[in-house]
Amino acid sequence: MKKSLLLAALVLAGCSQLPAPETSSPAQVSSTELLSQPLTDDIVPNSATTEAVATNFEQIFIDTDVSFSGTLPCADCPGIQYHLNLYRDGRFEIRQEYLERGDINIIKGIWLLEKRNLHLVNQQQTLPAFYFTSNNRLAMLDLAGKPISSALNYQLQRENEFVKLDSRQPMLGLYLLQDNQATFTLCQSGETLAVANTQHHLPMMRHYQQDERLRNNAVIATLVGRKRDNERGESQLLIEKFEQFWPNAACPDPYAPGKIHGIVWRAEKLAGRYLPQQLNVRMIFDGQDRLYGFSGCNSFNGSYQQRANRLNVAGLASTQKYCSDSSQLEQQFTSSLQAADRAEVNGDKLQLFKDNNLLIEFKPALN
Known part of the structure; x- marks a missing residue:
């Protein structure tokens, strides 16, 4: 019985709306009184969660020109360096540089945004799609439009400021x-x-x-x-x-492989390793048993004889400049060129051999 009475009393006390005692209005409270008031316990301590910027995780809005960059994996080179500019008017520009291969693509078009999926549209070339993992990061999607599960880095990071594209x-x-x-x-x-x-x-x-x-x-x-x-x-x-x-060169014909003469060949590999892209080692076999080219620092020329696949290069002469970043590779290239005894065109590759060992591998220079 005592417990019932006590419970009823508590309920009545909770429901009663007694007027609060009169106090001074907020305007009458002095700053000294406010500073002397104890701090409440309602302050949330700093953490990664509380410091995060609120984001709409369904939509991304591009209302200013932005730049993204990064180096993504490549199947047959050290990586592909990307610089992507998205313009708020719906245009995009992208620069793809294949490291150690010397290939640079400058592509323009329009971008389309489907929730968080970014599509880059160009009529001549197919580009990968990306996904906004955050406002500041893009992740490449696979051919099926799905996230790529890999230990490799497939993400581009947003630059702090818009960066003009290097279109050279x-x-x-x-x-x-x-x-x-x-x-x-x-x-x-x-x-x-x-x-x-x-x-x-x-x-x-x-x-x-x-x-x-x-x-x-x-x-x-x-x-x-x-x-x-x-x-x-x-x-x-x-x-x-x-x-x-x-002179005597022509644009490479992708529909007529197997031709050696009259094509500007770019050296891709030397002794099984990619040549640094900045060297631009190139040469041509003309139709008059002469060859000439650029070996990374110096220009060279000489004569050659070819019978079927047999090759003999002789009388190679070059200018005599010294370049600290390329002279060693240049010497290795010219020595290998003169040592070659066989030349074969396999697909779009020109390969030079010595005693069945691959010395130099070329591809038609398209740029």
Whole structure:
């Protein structure tokens, strides 16, 4: 009975709404009184959870120009260096650089966002899709659009600030100068660009005009350049560095493999190892039993004889510049070239052998 009475009393006390005693209004409380009040226990301590920025995990909004970068795995090279720019107007630009292979792709198009999936759309090339794991990180998806489960890094990190794309790249194409107006037709895409008359173009023009083998002909040339649109919206080529002309060369024909002569070959591997991309080691066997090229620091030329697959290179001569970063590899390349006794074209690869041991492996230079 006593317990029942006690419980009833507690319930009545909890339900009663007695007026609170009168106190001073907040405006009348002095700062000294506020500072003297004890701190409450409602403060949540710092942690990774409380410091995290709130995110809408269903949608990502790109309302400013952003840059992502990183190096992703590559099947037959040390990695592919990505620089991806997403523009808030729906455009994208991406630079893919295949490390130690010398291949650089500059691709433009539009991006589409499906919740957190990012699709990069280009009519000529298929690009991987990505997934926003956070506002600052993109993860590559596989061909089925699923996350890639791997110990390797397949993620691009957002840059703190927007970074302009470096659109310079090695190029190979047909150069033609007529009435002081030059055009350059890219072997890889077939696109013809007007060449801007800049200071880096002048040495190329003089070389072309002074060499009777080149003048008034469309000649294969290698250079480093970038494309831009002029004030009329027309694409132009800005030459950053002219490398050399390749008389008697033609654009490689992907439908006619097996041909050795008349193709600019780029050395991919030397003694089974990839050559550093910046060396741009290239050469050509012309149709007159002569060969010439660039071995990473110096230009060289010589003669050769070929009977079926048998090869003999002789009389190799080169310029005598010294380059600390390439001279050792250059010497190894030229020694291997002169030692080769057999040449074979397997698919799109030109392979040089000595006593059945592979010395040098080339691929047609597309840029």
